Amino acid sequence: MFKDKEKFKKRFNERFVSMHGKALSEATENDVYQTLAYMVREYVTSDWMHTKETYIHKKSKQVYYFSLEFLLGRFLYNNLLSLDVLEEVREGLEELGYDLADLTEEEPEPGLGNGGLGRLAACFLDSLAALGLPGHGNGIRYQYGLFKQKIIDGYQVELPDNWLKNGNMWEIRRPDKAVDIPFGGHVWLEEVDGGYRVHHEPAEIVRAVPYDMPIVGYQNGVVNNLRLWSAESPYDDDELLHQHSGNYKDLLAHKQSIQTISEFLYPDDTTYEGKVLRLKQQYFFVAAGLRSILLSHKKRNASFKQLGNQIAIHINDTHPVVAIPELMRILIDEEGYEWEEAWRITKSVMSFTNHTLLAEALERWPVDLFRNLLPRIYQIVEEINRRFCQDVLDNYPHLASHMQEIAIIADERINMANLAVVGTHSTNGVAQIHTEILKQREMRLFYEMFPLRFNNKTNGITHRRWFLLSNPQLANRVTEAIGDSWINHPSDLQKLTKWSEDRQLQQDIKQIKLENKQELARLIEAETGITVDPYSIFDVQVKRLHAYKRQLLNALHIHSLYYRLKEDKSFKMTPRTFIFGAKAAPGYHYAKEVIRYINALAKLINSDPEVSPYMKVVFLENYRVSLAEKIFPASDVSEQISTASYEASGTGNMKFMMNGALTIGTLDGANIEIRDEVEDANIFIFGLTPQEVMNYKKYGGYNAYDQYSSQPELRRIVDSLVDGSLFPVGEFQAIYDSLITYNDEYLILKDFQSYQQAQERIDRTYQNPEKWYQMVIVNIGKSGVFSSDRTIKEYANAIWNIKPVQV
Template sequence: MKPSQRLQEIEDFKSSYIKKIQEVSGEYLAESSVLDQYQALAEIVMDKTASQWAKTRSQYDEVPHKRVYLFSIEFLIGRLLKSYVNSLGMEETVRIAMAELGLNYQTILSQEADPGLGNGGLGRLMACFLESSATLGLPFHGNGIHYKHGLFEQKIINGEQVEVADNWLRHGYPFEIKKPHESVVVKFYGHLRSERIDGVLTFVLEDYEPILAVPYDIPVKGYHNNTVNSLRLWSAEPVEEFDLPSFNEGQFLDAVRHKSEAEAITQILYPNDSQFDGKQLRLKQEYFFVCAGLKRMITRFKRYNNDCLDEFADKICIHINDTHPALCGPEMMRIFMDEEGLSWGDAWKITVNSLTFTNHTVLPEALEKWPADMMKFLLPRIYMIIEEINRQFQEDLRLEPGLNELQINALSIIQDNQVNMANLAIICSHSVNGVAELHSKILKEETFNGYYQLFPERFHSVTNGVTPRRFLINNNTGLRDLITESIGTDWINNLFALEKLMNYQNDPPFIDQFNQIKLDNKINLSNYIKEHNHITINPDSIFDIQVKRIHEYKRQLLNALQILHLYNYLKANPHIDIVPRTFIFAGKAAPGYYFAKEVIKLINYIADLINKDNGIRDQIKVVFLANFNVTLGEIIYPAANISEQISTAGKEASGTGNMKFMMNGAITLGTMDGANIEIHEAVGKHNIITFGLSADEVTHYQKYGGYSSVQIHENDPRIQKIMRQLIDGTFGHLDNFQSIYDALLLYNDTYFVLKDFDAYTKAQDRINELFKDQNKWFEMSLSNVAYSGLFSSDRAILDYQKNIWKTL
């Protein structure tokens, strides 16, 4: 763009923005609040996006392509204003215009709340997939839940996690459009009545509880193109808002009871399911968004296909993201048979040919199961269909040679009065995939081996990816600009082009700029920590970071115990020379997950012990950052030197945080687990630091025994000391962390924390030595950026498109 054109564009934007401020606030710019300024900018970008949105929809209808609908209980989309501005190509214009108007662009951006629509990698992956699909110009859309309060806002009080409501909608949300005219009635409970209509046995649900599913659409803007796809989120409302007769009779609570019960369905993400009511609410959520999404999708398909469903599976792919939307299978059968009049056989053929399923775990507790009695009571027709799917599947198995009843029962959807959702998803889908090479191997050889033996053609592997737009281009602008100045712009649309950066590994000016950018990002994070945690940290120290959901298998505990050991070592050797180290943690524990909360408490107690000890001369600091979300991640990832990916081998499906760190030049410290294996292959063994048991070794111990944590404890004085410190009053009270002590010794250390402890400490020692050689460290860091192309969600989407969704 010519300078004169740029100047005119800036002036036009300033004029439009000043006018919009007056429209949204009734004030002149000088009197407007920062929130008004945010709302005005949001409306401007929404106006520009909406016109492209309408055009995209029209183009999809005029030139039909196979559409993919991603069904997921989470979509962790993060803040959108900056993404919209950058995707529209307005970044420089807005930045300059705001400065000329005397406004702080970053302060305006900070007014946006992180949407409470997800928690971890599961939801973030779907957000990346939606962004990549739009950037690639593909007709893919999301379908999920419009949570009012999301998961929770995490506060750390006296070292412990405290959950408070995440009221992310307190100021409304300017990037969504409510569409009440497309609402759908979802039916719960009730009784089935059967009758024959034209000789066909038909089932009718009576005396049911109706809930209104109201859609909210969020535009998903492609980067520097005109494609805008949709994320549709469903909110639960009562069919009848207010019971006036009850109110007039003095029954004031009864008058609003149904409204409260209906809205509870979409109040929060992952209600605590340790009790019956919580379980039932979770199941309600899962059916609610599946039923609403499918009904509206099928209605739309019929409108544009002459009410004919014959080509449904050729034009529609419905992707089940983990087991939460597994009811897609029986719900499609219900709609096709009960509402569209198809036979079982025709309905089943369309259903299986339309559905694909990604499994995200190998942990038994994460493979969802619902009490059969609960499902039968809450969803009587759905449960009847599941029973019939299971009956016919088992009858088919009995025709297979070599299968006995024990094997057939092991593959049943319904076992021990529980409905196995993963089994249901596999049987109802034509494709099942894992999300990393190791994960997919475990699914085929262990977790779902019985199904793999029956349907080997259904099983695939697609390694996860993350969008480089959010996690490099938009949030690490210094590195983005250096890359573009060095190798041009091709890498923005093809991340594999980053490999050209290796031509600069011996270029002194490039090296200096690269290292300065990392330092600037570390200073930025240091300032955040100073403001929010009131801890001063050294930007020249090694930033060793572990941010992710708090869970035993992710082994934040191993990290914490190693830090305690390092502290003990420094106290015993006060004159030892180590590179200063800052250990940074962030992540939430599920409200009912006591052990994970104890780990958070331990980390904070260790931090308090170390950070107040002037005797160690600031050689180490420990920080736990509260309320980890996408926005905080965007500050953390560019600042990291070390990416902690230390899960018990064979337990992490893939991970996506490891990819975000890698893309920003952090070196992975990890087990050979999940996508760490692919990172190892991509960067080479000299540019990653690995340690610990292999997945095969873990499996061997779990199957055949032979591991004794007590024996390791008895033979390692370092472990003896840190274990004593958990219960001897080191942190202020005796028996402070008895539960952790017992888990490691009394219950034989399920996740092999003590087994991997020695290897982990040696890996940490290696980091200390490597970092002293700044030339070597730069080469490692650059290699991680250069070979991160494989881990773009653009690549992942194209793999799905070619091998699973068959949209090419």
Template sequence: MTLTKDKIKEDFINKTTSLFAQDVSECSNSYKYLALASLVKDYAAQNWLKTNKQYAETSEKQVYYFSMEFLIGRLLQSNLINLGIRDLCEEALKELNINLRELEETEVDAGLGNGGLGRLAACFLDSMASLELPGHGNGIRYNYGLFEQKIVNGYQVEIPDNWLKDGNIWETRKDDKSVIVKFYGTVKTIEKKGRLNFELQDYEAVRAVPYDTPIIGYNNKTVNTLRLWSSEPVHSDFDLYEFSKGDYVKAQEYKADIQAISQVLYPDDSTEKGKLLRLKQQYFFVCAGIHSIIKRFKKSGHSIFDLDKHVQIHINDTHPSVAVAELMRILIDEEELNWDDAFRITVNTLAYTNHTILSEALEKWPIDLFKNLLPRIYMIIEEINRRFCEDIRRKFPNDEEKVRRMSIINDGVIKMAYLAIVGSHSINGVAKLHTDILKHRELKDFYDMYTLRFNNKTNGITHRRWLLQANPELSSLITDTIGEDWIKNPKELSKLRKFSTDTELKNRIEKIKFNNKLLLARYVKDKYDILIDPNSIFDIQVKRLHAYKRQVLNILHIMYLYNTIKENPNLDLTPRTFFFGAKASPSYHLAKETIKLINTVATLINNDPVVSKKIKVIFLENYRVSLAEKVIPCADVSEQISTTTFEASGTGNMKFMMNGAITLATLDGANVEIYDAVGTDNMVLFGMDVHEVTQYLNFGGYSSRRIYNEDNRLRKVLDQLIDGSLNVSPYEFENLRNSLLDMNDEYFVLKDFNSYVKAQEKIDLLYRDHKKWLEMCIINIAESGIFSSDNTIKEYAIDIWNTNPVRIK
């Protein structure tokens, strides 16, 4: 089918009529968006059908990416771009007096993720489809996202993110593909045909209903699938007998308990009930996903003994690591394989990506909780661990301390990361530094045990969304300069480097950046009624709020600048606007206190008639993908200031770099590889190196109190947290101050403060030489192509998954 402007216009009119029985001119923007999105889905449907059919007919290995999060953002614009029809649609709608951009802005961000983990998964799906790889996503269809963030009197307030209130036009419910997931119960041992079989009885059944979303490849015919599972009652929505007796509350309890599983992303796990719900979520989507995969595989006629030759399941972080035991359960209990065959197939089928070195993120489940909820799964993990411990003893005899350290079950908990490592053929880190830390520090015992399983795959971002879609003016300029091959082959961006001194290119890039800054300035004025100077340096730190990401270092420096300007109003300082955007976990009180501090300082500075002429501070409420698409293209400075060795990779650093921002960074995570790409002259570094941080972590010797006593600048800003200078209660930021002084500053904020101040001063000087600054911008854009997720996924496909592209006919 060849689409034309007139065909799109005709189809759009027909779609509004069939959906809403209204003339186009009478439809609201919401209805117009739904009609257009439905039409785009129709256009993709034929290729979606062809893709699934061809995958069923081919023997090429299918990849299934299991993740708790898929932060896909809005889909209308990206789908139009990938189908190659956005310009045609824009022209067709313009003739109907409809602004396509307004319809794109109408779409709600899908509440399916929170931070980098979920956005990475979304980028990977885009790249798999665009590279024609047979790869699909598997996760949970959350009724509510993490939360919608409101800032009230400077405090974060969480309200439900009811992103599905008007439905989701992109998804297709597949009732016939539903799966029964079993919780609780009793395991009975039954002898059949001379072998012991295990059967779960008296269990609680939950119906997992899949909702499929098409993942459209760029400029090809591939349409892969994101399958998300919704939890529903197996039987009636409520107990009719109890309802008839008048017990209305009890009648609804069954439905509420079941639906809670897919109700919200990351329920608070500070209570036993919250922990139980999180574990339910993880087993729910893993069980449903693996059952669906096995069912589809068996239709192909291949032997179950060849499962690993045709199926690859990738575990994105520790959340889906129960997949090891669930796949073993199916192979042993349902397919009746012996243990050795089942374990061989399981290990060869599964691969695991580790995303962190933080112990809080390496999930551990209390044995009693786990065993009660998943009794058969626990039995299998116990046996995996018993055999694994014997393997350790054979390889490292007379080292029971090593056995204790490496045991999957120990100290009353099950260590899920260890389970994922033992049950997978590949374990990868997500940046060179991160992988080295895993090998030689955090997971050294396992690296010694399984040396060949460990590898690095540096994270990536889809350049089609974060450059082509988010920054169309810059994308057009790049194409004018080096041609359009970079869109399909992002490493081609490197050709831009030879134009880094070209005056005309610099001038055009400067104009594009200014236009983008104007758009954000208008957004800030409309939303917050704050005027900001688009000629100022836009200094931006937007990411999940966590102490190791050190938003507090940023705001302490801003407080220092405030003090300096108050003392010297004529200070020669390039005007700067500091932007923050971050959500804090509802139970993470120190992070929420940091948000309050940022907003308190912002109020103080933005209302000061002298200081506000030099600097301003903006906290961007409810940071999300669609807001990131507005913010990233206008950044001058990208704040990547985590404590060295604590950030696994980062992907925001790549997005900012790709849009011409200069990275202000520690040599942490993928910042190391950005440095390798652009060199010391094209980014600004500060802070302790790996060796220094490691020395402190291993041997101690750090005293934040000593730094506080010796640095007058720091002593003043830290005292301002409690002396009333910020026009709030002296107890407001007491915990934050205590974390830096009494708790000895876990993430070395005070240690790196002086270096950070000098780096900020260097930024100021560099920006004044604007020709040089623009040259740095061009070099960053040129070298960013290596961080496209297309390159990352090619490495996964070759080194881990052993799968090849499938050209859809």
């Protein structure tokens, strides 16, 4: 149908009339988008079902990726590309009077993720399907997602992201697959035949209703599944009204309390109620996913003894770690296995990725809260802890003095990261340096006990969305140079490096970059009213706003350039456009102050006739996947400037690199592996090394005031945050205090001079286009190793033991 343009147009018109009950001439663009999306979903449904049947028929081992976030981006364009019908549909729609690019703007972006964690999960799903691997996602169908960011007078304002207001054309509701999840109540034991049967009488039951979304493989007929769970009441309204003695308000309050579970991503957990809701969310989607998977398994298998040979459950960070005791509960309470056998099965099924080195991000639940909400799960966690601690005393007595650090329950807290390592067969980091720090510092004692359990899987990105789809001109030019084998084998991008000195290729890429910058400049003007010069260097930092990611270092450097342009008439710089995009968590007030500071600088600089010809500052609100798809192809400089040893990996660095932006960065996360690939001559590295940062953290010795007092230029910038010379007195006191009063935790002042020097090297290099675009070509050519296809092959072979299936 899609391959034959005339058939497509005829079918489209018929489908439109049947869906909307009016002629195509009366259509809105949203009507047209919904019709096309429905047709595409209908088109993939047979492959979707056939893929599932093939996995069952071939008894393929399948992996289920449990993640609290899936930052998917829009589906329509990606699915048309994967189905190899993009051009036919584009042309057919044009003949019907519609522009495909305009229609894709009608598609709401699924509000199912926030930052790198969720985007990685989405890239992994894409690669699993593209490689023909049996792998599916399991998460929550959030009604509102995180939030929609607006910048008003420089302040971040959060608005509800009601992405489901017009429905989701890519999902299918499966009420027949719903499962009931218990919370609260009490547990009691019944003696039966010399043993015990466990009874849990819950205080509340929540129905988890699944919504399935197809994950389409790249031109291979494979369609895997993303299952998202929505919280509903298990009772109809009449039953509820009876339960609440006819009180309609109580009925509504009860329904609302249940719906809250799947209402928002990352509810505020600064209150006790917020913590309860977060834990509820985690158990809700984990328990629902496990029950669904095991029910399906049980239909075809009488025994769970070899479950690890048929199913893999992957835990993406600590949020789904409660899957470990939940599987133990099912095996012991429902299937009748003894503890030792259930533990063996559980460990064979479960694997874990650690994504952070920040202590505050490693979840620790108060015992009372956990026990009250999940009484049976708490009993199992308590027993896991008891047995583990006994194992330490029996087999690692020299570690007994460290029991508080390694115990799963200690100081009235349940340490979920410790549970994850103990209850799985694999724990991996996401970049070489991150994994080494885990083994040598954060999880050193566990590594001593279980050295074979730890491994590295450096993150990756799907080159299909982040290069082929978002930068088609550049992708086509690369294909002209080296052929199209890189699309299915991204490591073949390496062939491009031998063309790095080719003048024609350099000129072509320079022209493509300019056109991408012109397109982004038009978007910037439309969204912000700021006119930027596409011939300037586009220097970009887009990522979650967090102190360790050091957007503040970037802003302080911009601040220094402002003073130099104002006061030193001999100072010359290549014009630059500094572009930021970032959301701060609603309760993260310091991060919001950094956003306000960046916007204050933008207002100051963009309105100054002496400075604005040389630089502009732009903060693009509501950073999201569709905006990122426009930013990466237009970027010249990639800001990857986190404090060394703090960033686990990063994946924005890979997207920039693949799209021909050069990295300025610290030796942190995957920056190190990017440096190793492109070599020092093709990247701008600055700042402290990870070991130097870790030494400061371990031994002390850093004095921010010394940095402040010994660098007059820096001192003036920091003082101007509060002294009234540029902004009202005390305007950015919180930022000033973070640097001076609280001794600059993220070593911004220490790295400032080195960062400034690296920026000067960028300026000099950009003035030599031949050198710059030689470096650009090397970076693109070396980016193939950072495809998520490579990452997923490593997971599939070394952790999950799953094989590609021909559908």
